Amino acid sequence: MLTYRAVQKLLDSVDCSPWGTACGRTMLHGRTAPGERREPLYTPEQRARRDASKWTLVQGILAPLQFAVFLVSLGLVLNYLATGHGFAAATASIVIKTLLLYTIMVTGSLWEHDVFGKYLFARPFFWEDVFSMLVLALHTLYLVMAAAGIGSPRSQMLVALAAYAAYVVNAAQFVLKLRSARRDSRDLSSAAAEGRGRPGYAQ
Incomplete structure (x- = not known):
């Protein structure tokens, strides 16, 4: 574990x-x-827009929900590959996971526009968005195969596993960005606390 x-x-x-x-x-x-200064993920204006955006809360709800569905679906897919049983349940779970992915991609683009003024490929999230396109493409490929009956059930499940592997990498990218944003917040808080402790600091 x-x-x-x-x-x-x-x-x-x-x-x-x-x-x-x-x-x-x-x-x-x-x-x-050493010798280099880390660029903050958000400018003060972007941070204010992030906090004011309704899509921030939506993303905060959808991200863990999608991950929970992913875990259940992954178990069903692996069970089918191991036993040959439960194909319908595995297929339904992948479809639900993919629909959630589409939803979080659309609302994520709206969030990105609110904060950075671009629907996709804003500089702080450029590589996350690039990899998201791969994740989206693999999930869509699975849907096309499943709907059109392309490939064997096993090959469809293997495509789903490839999509899930890409999703895990993409999720890790976004977790790292969340950690970066939290570090920035701690740095700002520390700087403000140090400032309040200096003589002549204006409230």
Whole structure:
């Protein structure tokens, strides 16, 4: 069983990937590399727009819901591949997971427009959006195969597994961005606290 510490180590290893660097975040084991300044994920104006957007709450609800459906569906898919039984249940679960993915993609684009003024590929989330296109393409490929009866049931399930693997990577990207935003909030709070402790600080 993966512990919280093990998951954190896994996320830290991914956080050193080129994705973070390309988005302006040069990280070294969760810390800014020596001699370099980490660019905040949001400007103060973007943070205010994020907090004011109704889509922030929607995303906060849909993301864990989709992950819960993913876990159930993954179990059903693996059960079918292992036993040959439960194809209908596995298929239904993948369809539900894909519909949730479409919903979170559309509402995520609306959120991105509210915060950054672009529906897709805003600079702070550029690589997340790029990888999301792959996730969307694989899920859509599965739907086409299932609806048109293309391939064997097993091959359809393998395509679904490929879509799920891509989804996990994409979810990890967004979790890292959430961690980055939380670090920014802590940094701002610390800076404000230090400022209040200095002589002549104006409230």
